[in-house]
Amino acid sequence: MLMSKTELSKLTDEASDQSNVRTCVQCYGLFCIDCKVPSHSDLSCADYKKLHPDPLIDDLKLKFLAMDKKWRQCxxxxxxxxxxxxxxxxxxxxxxxxxxxxxxxxxxxxxxxxxxxxxxxxxxxxxxxxxxxxxxxxxxxxxxxxxxxx
Structure with a gap:
């Protein structure tokens, strides 16, 4: 997921009020901490999964990064x-x-x-x-x- 600095800063400001949006430490893109996919602030997690039943490459990258780094989820x-x-x-x-x-x-x-x-x-x-x-x-x-x- 590639974003310009302007897009990223705009999204970061908008996402600061949303508790389920975080910034990736590798690519600095925004992602949903609930379902581990790129940020989808306009959709619920359930709606996002209905629209995207197959994992996107970015979704898989995040999940593999978490496994590789041995991160755990609260x-x-x-x-x-x-x-x-x-x-x-x-x-x-x-x-x-x-x-x-x-x-x-x-x-x-x-x-x-x-x-x-x-x-x-x-x-x-x-x-x-x-x-x-x-x-x-x-x-x-x-x-x-x-x-x-x-």
Whole structure:
């Protein structure tokens, strides 16, 4: 989706009031965060899908970019989120907290992912390859942890 700077700036100004429109970090084009396609502010997502039943090339590019970059989507607001470093406890800009690995809601004061099937280690455990640390019993006492682990 190619746009002139004038078109892009006009669309950006118009889109600022719309909660489902975001700017792509790769091409800077506008897209719908709900259905992951180019912005369609004049149509609902359902109407857009009826008019475009086959995915457009730009739609596929965005979905592949998200998969390639390992972005996750907040289940509450549909924002795309990237884990650049740190533990898997994510807090979206909407305030929703979840496990980056499995997407389950992360409740306050939890030290581990609430999902029994998730391989997430303790909150603050940055090194997934550290077998000794991962296998320790979670007693809630972190006073003996090495500096920088939390």
């Amino acid at each position: 289940v509450k607001c549909k924002n795309m989120i990237e884990l650049s470093y740190g533990c898997n406890h994510m807090t979206c800009r909407c305030g929703y907290q979840f496990c980056f690995q499995c997407g389950i809601e992360w409740k306050k004061n939890q030290r581990t992912c609430p999902s029994a099937g998730c391989l997430q280690t303790r909150h603050g455990d940055y090194d997934d390859d550290d077998q000794e640390y991962d296998s320790e019993e979670d007693t809630g006492d972190y006073s003996s942890d090495e500096e920088g682990r939390r």
